[in-house]
Amino acid sequence: MPGERYPTPEAAEAAFYEAFEKRDIEAMMSVWADDGIVCVHPMGPRIDGRREVAQSWADIFEGGVALRFEPTDVGSTHSDAIAVHCVHEDISFGPGFRQRTRVIATNVYRRTEDGWRMIVHHASPVDDSEGEDEDDDGGGRQFLH
């Protein structure tokens, strides 16, 4: 669908979040590049490869939770061929979309013959608890890094 591809990284990013909200697997995968792609869902493993990434989105969309995304605080760095966006995904869900959470995402786009397409989506949750983490017996990860 060359006509639907994206003239800028921003257009690709808008299409990504629109496909996510619509739970539209075809639209989602038209945002992603054909190869060399990596996807990390919050708390999830690294997923490499187009087939595996598509399956992960199909699984999420099948879960059937309706989400609204408001990407905020977008920080970006562009070159001629690669664009990197760091985004706060402010997500609304649940009855009346009144519940809110925040996910941090790094989205990377590459300029291809078909326009700009996503090559990396790395999303991670934010631990809202502000407590000191003094656990040094190896149980926690937060203190490590």
Added chain:
Amino acid sequence: MPGERYPTPEAAEAAFYEAFEKRDIEAMMSVWADDGIVCVHPMGPRIDGRREVAQSWADIFEGGVALRFEPTDVGSTHSDAIAVHCVHEDISFGPGFRQRTRVIATNVYRRTEDGWRMIVHHASPVDDSEGEDEDDDGGGRQFLH
């Protein structure tokens, strides 16, 4: 320290993990670019700006936990000006470095007048529990995304 700057993204990445293991804040910050930088520690918020990023590393290094890093499965995409590495950080720690954990990192480097320097480090934990997450009452984040 122009003489210590990095001719390739790979050299910058090696210096990053070496500084991390040595808990050397000066070496760490010589890897990072002067501006436009973003750092996300596992479960942490997005940290923007050189002073704030430096403080976050100083806090981590003060924690005093000795770590050994083995970056594996490096997937990378380069352009003339930006390089993106997706890395499994296999981390050893504790007595005799016998405890192990894995963190997923997306590391982005930019070519500057001083060579390649880090502009993004986004690290996230992997939830090893393989259980089904059927919680749909809004309590968890995993089901969202």
